[in-house]
Amino acid sequence: MCDQKSIYIHVPFCVKKCIYCDFYSETPLSLIPSYIKSLQKEIETRSGSRDKISTIYFGGGTPSLLPVKDIETLLQTIGDKFSVSRDVEVTLEVNPGTIDLNFLRRLKKVGINRLSIGVQSFNDDKLKFLGRIHTAGQAVKIIDHAGKAGFDNISIDLIYGIPFETETRWLEDLKQAVMITPHHLSCYMLTIEPGTPLGEKLKKGLISPLDSMAMSRLFKKTSRFLSKFKYEHYEISNFSRGSQNRSKHNSKYWDITPYYGFGPAAHSYDTKIRSWNHQSIETYIKDIESGRLPVEDTEILTREQKMMEMIMLRLRTLEGLDLEKFQILFHRSFQNEFREILDNILDQSLGRFMGHEFALTLEGKTHLNSIIEAFSQKIL
Ligand code: SF4
CATH class of the missing domain: 1.10.10 (Arc Repressor Mutant, subunit A)
Known part of the structure; x- marks a missing residue:
């Protein structure tokens, strides 16, 4: 049995849905208090073994919509129920449109030691197209605030390959990113998922996506450009300044080590069985309140x-x-x-x-x- 596990917490709330997004999240924020209570209960119920936890990741949705005191409560619950490594990596995804310096300072105090900032682009037209709630200026400010708040493990998310993207335009994003010198960069190629507003636009012929050759060129360009700035291309979408800055949490997924997933739509894996929770906040809360595990299904892996x-x-x-x-x-x-x-x-x-x-x-x-x-x- 592997004694080093990870915890993923899914925070299924967003201020507004971005047009490309097919992650599970909802916009009414009024359910946050009951969600937090249910989450605590789920962690307590499923944590019998006092497994050793080496990484914790708050993903979403928009985890930075949670009040810091709730994040602290969740970390305390995890600390009470699991054996958390002294050098645990604790990441929280933040949306630059939802936070300020004070939030970041408090976040640091309660034990978050890695930030994943959803910048997506340093170009306001591109941000507008994607339906993001923040501007490039806000993102730059938040990255600066993160440093001021004492974070020394900062990752930035960027997206490339949107319909009107040119090589020059994407390089502008990358140039801005390397000027900021984050410890880690995730560069995601845009995929147009059916059922999203962007997928609908495609279906109606309102946008013409880049072809696969153009996407491949952008992908290779990204890798070559970032390697000049000493970023190691350690996973298809991920780059780090030296191997010490790799995402420990995501590296564990790629190493196929076991993880707990808490919250609506979260997946768990224990080397034999994969299970996943209901993709509905309401069903999730109802199940927990009735004393049931909020599991939608399990699968024994062949x-x-x-x-x-x-x-x-x-x-x-x-x-x-x-x-x-x-x-x-x-x-x-x-x-x-x-x-x-x-x-x-x-x-x-x-x-x-x-x-x-x-x-x-x-x-x-x-x-x-x-x-x-x-x-x-x-x-x-
Ligand atoms: S903020 Fe993130 S999770 Fe929320 S809709 Fe946008 S891309 Fe999706």
Whole structure:
């Protein structure tokens, strides 16, 4: 059994929905007090084992909409029920449109030691298009405030590949970002999800998305540009100033280690079973109040699913897939099992073996989806 686990807390509230977003969140904030009570109860009920916790992550939604005293209460509950590592990484996602310096100072005091700031862009037109509630100026100010409040582990989220994005325009965002020198940068390629307002615009022909070639060019440009500024491209969308600044929490997902997910729509994983909570604040609260776990469903992972998951997650990373680990877990040689697929990848220089690891090249990562599809057809 792995004794180092992670905790993810889903905060399903937003001031306003951004047009591209398909994360679960709702806009009425009046349920926050009952949500907090339910969350405490869920943590208390599911925490029998006093597992050792090495990372805690408040994601959303917009966790920075929670009052700091509630965040403190939740951290205390976790501290009472789990064995929290002394060097635990505690991240909170913040939206620059919801906070000020005072909030950040108080956040630091209650034990948040890493901030993930949802900047998305330093261009007001782009922010407006995305439906963000803040301006570029507000974002810059909040990053400055974060430093003043004493945060020394700051990550910035940016989005690229929106319909009218040019290479020059995206580079402007990246230039602004590196001038600020955050410890970590997440650069997400925009995906237009069906059912979102952006998906609707696409369906009606009101926007023309960038084609995959243009997206691939932006992806490679991002990696090359950031590497000049000493950012390590350690996962397909993530860059850190040295390996000490990698997100420990997200790295655990990519290492496929167990985690607890608390809150509506949160997923949990214990190496054998995956479970997920109801994607409805009301049902979540009702279940907890009636003494039930708010679990919507569980799934026992098959050997094939675990194999697929390992390949899918590890090929996103800089280090890639550990061949020895694969052999130990599945009693098969990765090279023998997937010879044909691997030959294909190697022939096109999309991947390479390095010692006991197999990783995709930068070009290979632009073909990640089709590579995953090839593995999936063989395994599942
Ligand atoms: S703030 Fe974040 S979670 Fe909320 S709607 Fe926008 S992208 Fe989605």
